[in-house]
Amino acid sequence: MDPLDKAVLASLYSSALDPSVPAYDRLKARLPLGQELYNGRVSHLVKMGLIENSDPSKLTFIGRDALKVVLVGGVFDLIHPGHIHTLKAAKAEGDVLVVVVARQLTARKIKKDRKIYHDESLRKELVASLNFVDLVLIGREGTLYDTVEYVKPNVIALGYDQAHSEKEIAENCKRRNLNVHVIRLSTPIPGSKSSKMKKELGDSIYGI
Known part of the structure; x- marks a missing residue:
């Protein structure tokens, strides 16, 4: 898996456990990542079945298993x-x-x-x-x-x-x-x- 895709999944997983920091903010603190690129990666991971289509803040079972x-x-x-x-x-x-x-x-x-x-x-x-x-x-x-x-x-x-x-x-x-x-x-x-x-x-x- 692309390292950036894995980083997006990791940020979503972490924010699900600690919602005080949104996933994008969590990832941006580590990587120079713009909002547009982040949204594009999330959409890509939704299509791959790794992020919930109905709620892009949540990983699917497949997404969680990827980490x-x-x-x-x-x-x-x-x-x-x-x-x-x-x-x-x-x-x-x-x-x-x-x-x-x-x-x-x-x-x-x-x-x-x-x-x-x-x-x-x-x-x-x-x-x-x-x-x-x-x-x-x-x-x-x-x-x-x-x-x-x-x-x-x-x-x-x-x-x-x-x-x-x-x-x-x-x-x-x-x-x-x-x-x-x-x-x-x-x-x-x-x-x-x-x-x-x-x-x-x-x-x-x-x-x-």
Whole structure:
């Protein structure tokens, strides 16, 4: 498929999950694309059966199947080189990278007694500033699987040190009739961790 056509599909998919940014605006932020060219591509994809004719803001089942969506989740309190490497590796696994930032309550459970410097909105903004990330969402209330059911990714990519079990996630997804491939990403810089930064810098992190 033409890369621009795939980018149009990706923008429509992302805006369906987060309607606060229209698909054209989302795509224009990444590519120098005029409205006329965008509309022409949408019309072309409608004819191909990849976008709904009755509602050009929605993908057909065929259109959705044309995208490989990768989901990554985490707290992302302090973005560091380890995060960048992990997220880029996840993006390389598919066409669309969706990053789910943990809600404040969930983040506290994950980090336990460790301080969280930024609230969920700021953490979302931090991750969204990375131009290779297609969509950033705050995790849904409930369990991890409520978010997975909402996003319906093809791949869930776990960081090298995340506590989740690949097998357990795959089995729980299967119980919800979600066909998801779960992978574990490696890192060439295992010493790059938020917990280490916080331990060494403490509140002086704000002076950087």
